[in-house]
Amino acid sequence: MTVNYDIVVIGGGPAGLAAAIAARDAGCASILVIERDRELGGILNQCIHNGFGLITFDEELTGPEYAARFEKLALEGGIDFMLDTMVIDVSSDKLVTAVSQAEGMQFIQAKAIVLAMGCRERPRGALNIPGYRPAGIYSAGTAQRLVNIEGFMPGREVVILGSGDIGLIMARRMTFEGAHVACVAELMPYSGGLKRNIVQCLDDFGIPLLLSHTVVRIEGQKRVEAVVIAEVDGHGKPIPGTEVTYPCDTLLLSVGLIPENELSLTAGVELSPVTRGPVVNEVLETKVDGIFAAGNVLHVHDLVDYVSQEAAVAGRNAAAYVAGSLEENGVSVPVTATDGVRYTVPQSIDPERMPDELTVRFRVGNVYENRYVSVYLDGDRIYHRKRMIMAPGEMEQVVLKKAELLAHPGLASITFKLEEA
Ligand SMILES: Cc1cc2nc3c(=O)[nH]c(=O)nc-3n(C[C@H](O)[C@H](O)[C@H](O)COP(=O)(O)OP(=O)(O)OC[C@H]3O[C@@H](n4cnc5c(N)ncnc54)[C@H](O)[C@@H]3O)c2cc1C
Known part of the structure; x- marks a missing residue:
């Protein structure tokens, strides 16, 4: 059986919530948000540090607090939600296929779709680091989830590769939890994270940031025992003789985020080779008629406030599309x-x-x-x-x-x- 909605929003993170709220406020009465997780809020649920919402609310909130404000607005009526439900296919004629343990396979026909699936972290496999595959290597986001949600410590002696914001935040978080963070090594001659995070998460705790450095070897067979870090030249090639061994039990990777775009591809959406998210026009509509995109699935953001602003634009325009008021010139x-x-x-x-x-x-x-x-x-x-x-x-x-x-x-x-x- 196929159910019908005017707008289906895929992803219940800050982008999906802001898009759904804006679409509702623009007069659309038939909106469904589909979220694969047990709860709404997306990745913000594991970001328990503060610094969110300065632009939107003129307040300094934690990630869950920021998400909760949008959840409250979204739950005030007029929007349907499917949680614990994974969208596995989107067709170019806007048929959404989703699956859940409780309901099995479900088909939802939408008039417009907002893609809001967020992004994922680049894994070790994409890095070509020689060495065994021991335990103790985590993406920074996985470590963030383990520490902040599951209540586990991934390790005690930590090296971080990559200076993206999540790695910087986790350097401070692991330190708060009693671990020793030996250094953050960054391949590029500049950090990939926000300046404020370098100051507040590394400098304030005396954690060195090694620019133009990378991990050239991981030691340990069952569990990480050490990593070898070397300086790199202008082409990113390790400079012989600069290797330093850092004994550690944990290596965290914060080496980039990639828009979660498998569904965009099944829908036939054109992706940008630079952002790796959809190519969009001024109303944030992709090259497929009636499919819009916002948030980290569109391009990786550093501030969630801009995610919310952008997603509201996508939601409003999706509502206008459904109402037939989005002109095509x-x-x-x-x-x-x-x-x-x-x-x-x-x-x-x-x-x-x-x-x-x-x-x-x-x-x-x-x-x-x-x-x-x-x-x-x-x-x-x-x-x-x-x-x-x-x-x-x-x-x-x-x-x-x-x-x-x-x-x-x-x-x-x-x-x-x-x-x-
Ligand atoms: C690990 C990690 C940590 C971060 N930490 C910070 C931080 O500390 N500070 C900061 O400012 N920013 C942080 N960010 C950036 C943050 O992602 C953005 O600010 C913001 O959360 C992006 O919102 P979004 O809705 O686009 O994506 P997300 O918050 O990732 O939400 C996307 C949602 O879509 C759902 N989804 C994906 N695919 C499907 C599917 N097929 N079916 C159903 N649901 C699906 C996901 O479960 C998720 O709930 C972090 C990002 C990551 C990946």
């Missing part, structure tokens, strides 16, 4: 990222259909000091702002004004780039 001006800008979201804009102000988010490809972020409409520079420092770990954004785009009839390209002056 057939205009799609490509947004090009170049000269230090790695990507933008969205990747195309219809100037007629965009809101009065549209936030374009992007990341840079390296650490840049005293550079200008510039935006060109064809050959005309309409935005030129100096940033003291920009780094790949920190998401940037520029707000484009509809009036400015409309003042360029026949606009063929929008370009985001970094300039020296």
Whole structure:
């Protein structure tokens, strides 16, 4: 039997919740959120540190507190939920196949879909580190779940590879729990995490951050006994003679997040080779009609506040799509990222259909000091702002004004780039 909903939201994390709430507030009365976990809130449930919600609520909340505020709004009525239910297939005509222990296989026909499945961590297998496969190697997110939710300590003497935010947070968390964190080794010459996390999670606890270093060997057959860390050259190749052995029982990996996009692929959604999330337009609609995307499944965010903002846009537009009020003008001006800008979201804009102000988010490809972020409409520079420092770990954004785009009839390209002056 197939049930019908106007909007199906896949994933009950902050993106899914914000999208569902916004769709409901925009007048859609038939919304289903499907979440594979036992509870709503997504990854925030295991992020028990504070620092969430400064932008949205002007308060410093923990991850579960931030999630709880959205859960409360979502549960106030008008939205249906399926928990403990895994979506296993989405077709391009928006038939959703889900499975749960209680109900078995279920088919849900949607008029619009919001993809909000979050992201996953890059595993050891993607790293090519020589050595055995002993116990004691965890992704930082797995360790976070073990410590904060399950109540287990993964180990006592810890080395962390990769300086993504989750690794930095876990360096501090493991220290709080009595472990010794010997160092965080980072392959790149810059950290992949937020500056505030480096200061608050490493510097405040005297944990060294070894930039341009990597793990070249894992020792121990049954359990990790040590890791060997070496400095790398400008090509990421270990420099012979720089190896240092760190005795430890645990290696945590914080080496990148990848949008969870298996379902996007089954739906026929085009993915960006840079973000590895869907290619979307200004209403956050993918290349498949009526399928929208937001949050970490679209591109990896560092602040959940921006996830919520973005997802609300997707939810509102999904509701407009269902109501038939999302105009199709057939205009799609490509947004090009170049000269230090790695990507933008969205990747195309219809100037007629965009809101009065549209936030374009992007990341840079390296650490840049005293550079200008510039935006060109064809050959005309309409935005030129100096940033003291920009780094790949920190998401940037520029707000484009509809009036400015409309003042360029026949606009063929929008370009985001970094300039020296
Ligand atoms: C391990 C980890 C730790 C993090 N720690 C922090 C932190 O400390 N601070 C911070 O600011 N940010 C942190 N982040 C970033 C954080 O992910 C985002 O801020 C935000 O939670 C992203 O929201 P989301 O809804 O896009 O994704 P998520 O919160 O990941 O939610 C996605 C939801 O989709 C569900 N789902 C996925 N696939 C399916 C499916 N097939 N069927 C049904 N449901 C599905 C998942 O179970 C999950 O509940 C962390 C991310 C990760 C991966």
